[in-house]
Amino acid sequence: MAILATPTYLLTGFLGSGKTTLLNNWLKQPEFSDVAVIVNEFGAVGIDNDLISKSDEDTIELTTGCLCCTVRGSLVETLMALFVKRQQGQVRHFNAVVIETTGLADPVPVIQALMTTPVSGNFHLAKIITTVEAPQGLSTIDRHAEAAKQVAVADDIVITKGDLVAEGHVNVANALKTLNPGAPIHNTAPSAPLALSAILGSGSLETSAQFNGPKYWQNADVVKQDDRHHHRHDLNRHNSEIGSFVLTFDEPLRWQEVAAWMDALVIAHGEDILRVKGILEIENTDQPIVVQSVQKLFHPPFALEQWPDGTRQSRVVFITKAISESFVREVFDIIRSARKPSASPSILSELELTGATS
């Protein structure tokens, strides 16, 4: 029987933005009983001491039943060691992993480690969840590129400490949408901690796919409409070169041209194409095809069973640093203007999609 890769969740967010508080709430929920938690720096991250039995071991069983381990050496080594320990029965079985990064970390190397071998065969990146605190979050993003990147790559954003700001979460949420228009934005506060189910939707930690459904593009569409009506909220001054835009295409696209477009962008500007999430109507292919990248790394494309919200339209969200919408469009136009007349084969016959459809 094939061993399925373990869904792995990345919890990121700037120093003091409330990652541990959120995680501690989730650790108390029954869904978390079969989860391994990895923290970058044990002391620095400070999961509540009373949740953790004192131990010199790398891997610790929390009183809630979860496993907790520290990154000693590289994250890759830690994950592979955890995998082997599980196989050998040295740690109790776990069905999902949550990695809490240090607040100052650029999340991209961690994401890249998860998306490349040997880790990617045994663990798959399920979701990136980013915390942003309401009182100081925007000025932090303004001053620290890592904080901006943490938001840019998020699948879900959690605004914390809204209880400390008079206008609550609203202004922060509006500003964050300019950085990452598709990610659902959630709120958490001591009086109303965010339930895990808000992030997972109808899925569980084991089944929640990295593709967070139609929501991402619906959100992105709303922000695009908002831009048209000049209601866009400027996020900041110093990181103003990070921005987002959505390209839509009503006609079916050719897979080879899309692939050439993505290649060209990544080869020339990989570092600055922070995140791409697209759902595409491809010629000769009934199913919508999902493409995703984080900087230079592309997830394998996969087909969805059906179109989210029933709309057959290609939509691609770009989150970029100093790369304009017109430039990205122009690159695609140039590739398409060199179109060859031959019929495009179905992408489904080209791609190894077995097991990747969802």
Ligand SMILES: Nc1nc2c(ncn2[C@@H]2O[C@H](COP(=O)(O)OP(=O)(O)OP(=O)(O)O)[C@@H](O)[C@H]2O)c(=O)[nH]1
């Ligand atoms: N009032 C309020 N305080 C919060 C909230 N979330 C977190 N805090 C407090 O903010 C401080 C930092 O929270 P942590 O959960 O430790 O933040 P963190 O992101 O894990 O911090 P680092 O590990 O240093 O990066 C703690 O004192 C928390 O009690 C919130 O929603 N409201």
